[in-house]
Amino acid sequence: MKVEVVESTLVAPSEATPRHALWLSNLDLAVPKTHTPLVYYYPAPAAPDADGGEDAEGFFAPERLREALARALVPFYPLAGRMAVGPGGRLEIDCNGEGALFVVARADFTGDEMFRDFEPSPEARRLLVPFAASGDPPCVLAMVQVTFLKCGGVAVGTGMHHVTMDGAGAIQFIRTWTSLARGLDAASVSPSPPCHERTLLRARSPPSVTSEHPVYSPSNLNGMPRPFVTRVYAVPPKLLADIKSDCAPGVSTYCAVTAHLWRAMCVARGLAPDAESRLRVPANIRQRLRPPLPAHYFGNAIVRDLVTVRVGDVLSQPLGFVAERIKRAVARVDDAFVRSVIDYLELESEKGSQAARGQFMPETDLWVVSWLGMPIHDADFGWGRPEFVAPAQMFGSGTAYVTQAPDKDDGVSVLFALEPEYLQCFEKAFYGE
DSSP states (O other), X not given: OOEEEEEEEEEOOSSOOOOEEEEOOHHHHTSOSSEEEEEEEEOOOOTTSOOSSTTSTTTTOHHHHHHHHHHHTTTTGGGGSEEEEOGGGOEEXXXXXXXXEEXXXXXXXXXXXXXXXXXXXXHHHHHHSOOOSOSXXXXXXXXXXXXXXXXXXXXXXXXXXXXXXXXXXXXXXXXHHHHHHTTOOHHHHOSSOOBOOGGGGOOOSSOOOOSOOGGGOGGGOBBOOOOOEEEXXXXXXXXXXXXXHTSOTTOOHHHHHHHHHHHHHHHHHTOOTTSEEEEEEEEEOTTTSSSOOOTTBOSOOEEEEEEEEEHHHHHHSOHHHHHHHHHHXXXXXXXXXXXXXXXXXXXXXXXXXXXXXXXXXXXXXXXXXXXXTOOGGGOOSSSOOOSEEEESOOOSTTEEEEEEOSSGGGOEEEEEEEOGGGHHHHHHHHTTO
């Protein structure tokens, strides 16, 4: 499979934007210093509108997307800036308006060949998402590639630097960009502009750590890099109902599916019953702080917690026991817990810790991110919703995403990265065969 780059340009905001250094919070700095690669797939429009190529009447016209991107970068102006190093060596965003990278490419493969059995991989990322050799200063913060496929469909790949935003922030930006491409005006797209005031998450003075936060400790990221592959596992409504019925009434889909995934992972890897297994869970803190963050806070507002359970208990206790442990960890993330995390990271940074660098989880561990409830399939540029949305690449074995199927009646999907030698056993455990 190959792609040919037709155009590569920097798109600056369509109007003058503030020029300043944007301070990054400890939560911004506690994420991987990389671009997050996502891909959206849009099948070719039904005949007679399409003629089977990239020149189909107006379909994903690059000029239209480029103009909408320039307008979207006005309220989201940090994305047009560059990573920089500020006082004391702390990373910050230089809001200089230099622009986002916009690439147009032509592929020699069809949508079916790429997306029928899509697997996130370095190859998928190389083909569909612009690549920055390093996430270090002074790198571009936002990159987009529009790839016209041989079948007449289109893939839109985005690479947004993780320090700029979390998943909720990415949804805000994509929603604005796609709405502007559909011809809506900026005011109707977002009556409340994005909030860039990241000092709302500044550490206290002096810092006061009131809880333990082992999930952020480098000592718990002492695994070795291992070859892995990623598979997309459908959880149809019947299986989802069965999994949830094994838990307490009212359990969330995330807690139930993650508990089920955790058990299947322990089986597949043949972990010793007396070993401890740890699950990393993320919590969106926008509504957990007192007072809450502005609804349109644009930045990283995710705090992680750690659930530690003996492998023997994961395997032998009722599924509801494991789901309840996950639920308790997520519920524990309140205002006091969040402030403690921020203060802990402040003290760690003073010690020169590399807690945010890309260390690897040990084989006993799991990290499950929830995209449930996030409208990832609402990315309509004017030619319909994407048929498929997924990360283009995963960044380590034991990481997973739980996402809503495009049609909510179709259940959910789990994207899971695992060593290839464990796949067969994992699939049998996951599907109860």
